[in-house]
Amino acid sequence: MTEKKTGPEQGRKIRVLVAKxxxxxxxxxxxxxxxxxxxxxxxxxxxxxRQTPEMIAEAALQEDVDVVGLSILSGAHMALTPxxxxxxxxxxxxxxxxxxxxxxxxxxxxxxxEMGVTGVYGPGASTEDIIRxxxxxxxx
Amino acid sequence: MTYSQxxxxxxxxxxxxxxxxxxxxxxxxxxxxxxxxxHTGKAHLxxxxxxxxxxxxxxxxxxxxxxxxxxxxxxxxxxxDPSSPFTGGAVLGDRVRMRDLSGDPxxxxxxxxxxxxxxxxxxxxxxxxxxxxxxxFDAVIIETVGAxxxxxxxxxxxxxxxxxxxxxxxxxxxxxxxxILEIADILVINKADRPGVExxxxxxxxxxxxxxxxxxxxxHHGLTxxxxxxxxxxxxxPAQDSSSTAMWIPPILRTVSIESKGIxxxxxxxxxxxxxxxxxxGWALRERARLEVELETLTREALWxxxxxxxxxxxxxxxxxKVVQRNISPWEAVNxxxxxxxx
Numbered sequence: 001m002t003e004k005k006t007g008p009e010q011g012r013k014i015r016v017l018v019a020k021x022x023x024x025x026x027x028x029x030x031x032x033x034x035x036x037x038x039x040x041x042x043x044x045x046x047x048x049x050r051q052t053p054e055m056i057a058e059a060a061l062q063e064d065v066d067v068v069g070l071s072i073l074s075g076a077h078m079a080l081t082p083x084x085x086x087x088x089x090x091x092x093x094x095x096x097x098x099x100x101x102x103x104x105x106x107x108x109x110x111x112x113x114e115m116g117v118t119g120v121y122g123p124g125a126s127t128e129d130i131i132r133x134x135x136x137x138x139x140x
Numbered sequence: 141m142t143y144s145q146x147x148x149x150x151x152x153x154x155x156x157x158x159x160x161x162x163x164x165x166x167x168x169x170x171x172x173x174x175x176x177x178x179h180t181g182k183a184h185l186x187x188x189x190x191x192x193x194x195x196x197x198x199x200x201x202x203x204x205x206x207x208x209x210x211x212x213x214x215x216x217x218x219x220x221d222p223s224s225p226f227t228g229g230a231v232l233g234d235r236v237r238m239r240d241l242s243g244d245p246x247x248x249x250x251x252x253x254x255x256x257x258x259x260x261x262x263x264x265x266x267x268x269x270x271x272x273x274x275x276x277f278d279a280v281i282i283e284t285v286g287a288x289x290x291x292x293x294x295x296x297x298x299x300x301x302x303x304x305x306x307x308x309x310x311x312x313x314x315x316x317x318x319x320i321l322e323i324a325d326i327l328v329i330n331k332a333d334r335p336g337v338e339x340x341x342x343x344x345x346x347x348x349x350x351x352x353x354x355x356x357x358x359x360h361h362g363l364t365x366x367x368x369x370x371x372x373x374x375x376x377x378p379a380q381d382s383s384s385t386a387m388w389i390p391p392i393l394r395t396v397s398i399e400s401k402g403i404x405x406x407x408x409x410x411x412x413x414x415x416x417x418x419x420x421x422g423w424a425l426r427e428r429a430r431l432e433v434e435l436e437t438l439t440r441e442a443l444w445x446x447x448x449x450x451x452x453x454x455x456x457x458x459x460x461x462k463v464v465q466r467n468i469s470p471w472e473a474v475n476x477x478x479x480x481x482x483x
Binding site: 012 | 157159228230235249253
């Protein structure tokens with residue numbers, strides 16, 4: 001009975017956690033995405049700067065989100081992403097989808113996708129694409 | 141295992157998911173509320189309200205930290221932020237100020253959007269606090285949206301209501317208006333290191349001196365705060381013992397959240413308020429008033445649903461159209477619809 005029920009077909013709002021792991025302090029991108037998702041009718045929980053994967057997983061659990069968006073500009077995505085995925089799995093939240101925004105080298109894209117990341121967005125990505133992908137990801 | 145069993149066993153994931161069901165008012169959520177009800181009534185519900193930017197979230201953060209350290213309480217926080225009236229979306233940012241609480245398994249923070257509800261809380265906020273109460277949290281802190289003058293719903297829900305003000309938020313005429321300041325059990329001037337704190341305190345103090353102390357039990361959506369009446373005479377109940385029924389005068393406290401100043405005093409003041417409520421019978425009165433309103437709301441909802449089952453949607457639309465065309469008045473329309481229901 002306690003299985004997850006997600007997606008708009010349940011009549012519920014899509015809940016997204018937008019988090020900023022790592023030590024860089026540039027959160028403009030995260031805020032733009034948060035605002036865009038809000039304008040698309042989603043409920044966005046914003047956690048602020050310098051979050052550890054542990055803090056993000058904790059917030060994702062408490063807020064029972066469908067999706068986590070990570071903003072990573074520090075180059076640490078190949079360390080932070082698997083760690084977060086592992087923590088979500090440990091918490092029983094392997095159904096939570098992850099997307100990443102930031103500076104991600106092309107050679108890492110494939111590996112991130114293989115880990116289960118649903119989307120990677122670099123500079124110039126359109127918010128429409130992100131919104132569409134998030135909606136698609138939660139209905140899967 | 142059902143939601144409620146898992147929540148009573150302390151399963152945090154089940155708690156998080158049940159909160160979603162309750163927030164969305166699903167059949168599972170409602171069923172769990174029924175099962176959890178016998179386990180409620182233990183937690184201290186603390187409401188925190190005030191204008192945007194007065195530092196409510198930071199204050200809640202500090203208060204929760206102190207309850208963890210000093211009292212070793214399990215603390216739940218329900219933080220409400222507004223939904224956009226246009227898109228229904230929301231950015232819920234209260235967690236940004238509460239990062240100190242991260243990593244503590246005995247703290248559970250849940251953000252929620254108002255989803256169109258006015259009054260400073262969301263429709264399901266009260267039910268969410270019930271879930272936390274049943275889950276064994278000692279204190280549930282409810283942070284409202286940045287409230288203006290009439291977002292007073294929180295006083296109906298909470299045992300103790302803090303109204304947070306900050307220097308420079310308005311002159312003394314703001315302080316004597318009805319509404320938000322009236323619901324305060326404790327007035328907090330946050331950011332008290334800022335200039336103008338003296339004026340703010342003076343304004344609040346004069347507001348309190350002008351007020352006639354009454355036993356305030358918040359009832360219907362801000363319409364009435366009642367003085368308890370003697371059941372037989374209908375007159376205000378006489379004080380049985382002047383020491384135990386002494387009126388609570390809201391204290392004015394100064395805090396600086398970001399420096400953790402004044403938080404100990406605030407916690408002590410909250411504890412004094414609880415002791416006062418317990419001693420004066422105010423606790424039971426508030427619980428009773430809260431449950432009464434809840435029962436009323438649910439009854440109204442049930443009647444509404446019953447009405448909709450009996451009156452076909454088409455008939456309703458026809459009557460609505462008549463009103464829109466100015467053929468009949470809304471009052472006549474209601475009469476017509478109710479007659480249809482009784483047939």
